[in-house]
Every structure is written in structure tokens, then in C-alpha cells.
Amino acid sequence: MADDGRRVVFPPMGRVRVRLHGKTRRDFEALIRERGWTAEEGVKILLGYAAALARADRLSAEDRRHELGAARGELAVLRHRAFMADDAMRTLTMNVTGFEKSLEQFEKTLPRLDRQERELRARLDELVTEAARRGIAIAPEDPETSPIPHRFLDFYRRHVRE
Amino acid sequence: MSDHRLIATELLADDLRDVGPLLPAGADDEDRTAQLLARAIEAFRRDETAWEAVAHRCDPEAEAMKTELKRRETMALLVSMRARTIRSEMEMHALGERVRELQAQHAAQRARAEARQASLRRLRRRIAAVESALAGPGGPVEAPVRSASFLGRLWRRRG
Numbered sequence: 484m485a486d487d488g489r490r491v492v493f494p495p496m497g498r499v500r501v502r503l504h505g506k507t508r509r510d511f512e513a514l515i516r517e518r519g520w521t522a523e524e525g526v527k528i529l530l531g532y533a534a535a536l537a538r539a540d541r542l543s544a545e546d547r548r549h550e551l552g553a554a555r556g557e558l559a560v561l562r563h564r565a566f567m568a569d570d571a572m573r574t575l576t577m578n579v580t581g582f583e584k585s586l587e588q589f590e591k592t593l594p595r596l597d598r599q600e601r602e603l604r605a606r607l608d609e610l611v612t613e614a615a616r617r618g619i620a621i622a623p624e625d626p627e628t629s630p631i632p633h634r635f636l637d638f639y640r641r642h643v644r645e
Numbered sequence: 646m647s648d649h650r651l652i653a654t655e656l657l658a659d660d661l662r663d664v665g666p667l668l669p670a671g672a673d674d675e676d677r678t679a680q681l682l683a684r685a686i687e688a689f690r691r692d693e694t695a696w697e698a699v700a701h702r703c704d705p706e707a708e709a710m711k712t713e714l715k716r717r718e719t720m721a722l723l724v725s726m727r728a729r730t731i732r733s734e735m736e737m738h739a740l741g742e743r744v745r746e747l748q749a750q751h752a753a754q755r756a757r758a759e760a761r762q763a764s765l766r767r768l769r770r771r772i773a774a775v776e777s778a779l780a781g782p783g784g785p786v787e788a789p790v791r792s793a794s795f796l797g798r799l800w801r802r803r804g
Binding site for chain 2: 491493494495496497498499500501502503504505506507508510511512514522523524525526527528529530531532533534535536537538539544547548550551554555557558561562564565568569571572575576578579582583585586589592593596597599600603604606607610611613614617619620621622624
């Protein structure tokens with residue numbers, strides 16, 4: 484799902500498997516070494532080369548120029564998109580690490596807070612029982628009372644937490 | 646040691662459709678693709694030599710040849726780059742989804758922790774109020790039995 488809630492649809496991809504041996508393997512490995520391609524890139528580029536060759540006879544000189552211009556434009560756009568995606572992935576990976584660490588911390592903190600809450604409730608029960616035993620009336624709790632002024636909380640939320 | 650090398654990769658389905666009719670006849674797809682690759686390597690090497698021959702020439706025939714050779718190479722790079730870009734964008738998208746999930750989990754856990762903290766504050770205030778009532782004008786009050794903290798026990802032992 485995209486950020487604006489729309490579903491993202493990617494063009495379909497297809498798998499290619501190739502088994503190289505003998506001279507073809509040696510020629511392939513020499514070429515990718517020379518060009519600095521990975522084996523996967525080498526296969527894709529060479530298959531693309533075969534497709535480009537197959538079209539050569541069907542194109543006029545004018546068509547070739549146009550096709551070259553369009554291909555260069557598309558290549559520049561794709562390189563930019565790949566760069567942006569890689570860059571975004573670096574940031575997203577850092578976010579994942581940060582959130583995972585933070586969630587790990589919550590896994591440790593929350594049981595401790597639960598335990599503290601149980602202990603304080605037990606303590607309160609003891610005190611309330613003691614007060615009842617002595618016949619001392621306890622004023623009911625005011626749930627709205629906060630010891631921290633709201634203005635300070637607002638400032639804290641606005642400038643520190645966000 | 647086996648002389649074989651198996652390489653698996655992916656292409657855009659549209660690009661793969663262009664390659665399909667070029668595969669030589671045969672039953673084994675991996676082998677047919679290898680044969681096409683062998684032909685492509687041969688053509689690529691031949692075109693490298695052709696480029697060397699026309700690179701420094703400026704006549705119309707050489708210019709037309711250079712355009713065609715550049716077109717072939719750029720189209721080939723494009724096939725690879727399309728697959729690489731789409732794969733990167735798919736991974737980026739999946740990672741974005743993962744971040745959104747973690748963000749939601751994080752917000753829920755933070756809300757839980759804040760609720761616990763608020764509850765602890767309320768309980769402490771309530772305990773202080775009850776303790777104050779117990780110690781109130783009714784005179785000195787016997788402290789209710791409570792489990793001593795580590796520091797409390799240490800202090801008592803020192804005293």
C-alpha cells in the first residue's frame with residue numbers, strides 16, 4: 484500500500500535460469516570480468532543484447548536514432564529511480580533497526596512496570612485495610628488530578644516527543 | 646569438479662516475452678537460454694571489434710554504424726536496469742510496509758507503557774494520601790507492615 488492508501492502494483496517479473504558450460508561458460512566469465520558485471524547482470528544484459536540485435540533489421544536509420552534517444556532517457560530515469568530506492572532502503576533499514584530495538588526495550592520495561600503496579604496495588608490494599616481497621620475514612624480518588632501542569636505536558640509533547 | 650555453472654536471475658515479463666521467440670529449438674530451457682547467450686556473446690565481441698573500426702571515423706556510414714552499436718548496448722543495459730530498478734523498488738516497498746507495521750506496534754507498546762506510568766503515578770498519589778490520613782490528627786500512627794526496600798533494609802541494619 485502506498486503512503487496515500489493506494490495499492491502499489493509492480494510490473495510482473497519472470498525468472499530465467501541458464502546452465503553454462505565449456506566454451507560458453509569461459510567466454511561468459513571473461514566478458515563479465517572485463518565489463519565488471521555480476522553474473523546475473525551479465526545474463527540480463529546479454530539477453531537484452533540478443534533482443535536488440537533481433538530488432539536491428541526492422542529499424543530505419545531514423546528509428547534507430549529515436550530508439551537510442553528514448554533508451555538513453557529511460558536508462559537515466561531508471562538509474563535515478565534505483566538510486567532513490569537504494570537511498571530510501573538505507574533509511575528504512577535504519578528505521579527497522581530503531582523500532583526493533585525500541586520494541587525489545589518495551590519487552591523488558593513493560594513487565595517491570597506491571598510488577599511495580601501489582602506491588603503498589605498490594606501496598607494500597609494493605610493501607611486501605613489498615614485505615615478501615617482504625618475507622619479512618621479515606622477520601623475517594625480524584626482521577627483527573629495530574630501532578631504535572633498541562634501547559635508543561637503540552638510543551639513536552641510538542642517539542643520533546645515529536 | 647563440475648564444469649557447469651547455473652545462473653538464476655529475473656527480467657521484466659515484458660522483456661522476457663521479447664526474448665522468448667529468439668530461443669533456439671530444444672526441450673531444455675536452461676540449455677536453450679545458454680545457446681542464445683553464446684550467440685549474444687559472439688555478437689557482442691564482433692560489435693566491439695566493429696566499434697574499434699569506426700570509433701574515430703566521422704563519415705555518414707560510420708556515424709550510422711556507431712548509432713546502431715550504441716543502440717544495441719543501451720537497449721541491453723536497459724533490460725538489465727529495468728529489472729534491477731523494479732526489484733529495488735519492490736524491496737523498498739516491502740521494507741516500507743515492515744516499518745509501518747513496526748511503527749504501529751511501537752505506538753501500541755508506547756501507549757501501554759504510558760498507561761502503566763500514569764497508573765503508577767495515580768497509585769503513588771493514592772498511597773501517599775492514605776498514608777497521610779493514617780498519620781493524621783488521630784495521633785501517632787503505627788506504620789502498617791510493608792516489605793522494606795533494599796535501601797530501607799540497609800539503613801535499618803546500619804542503624
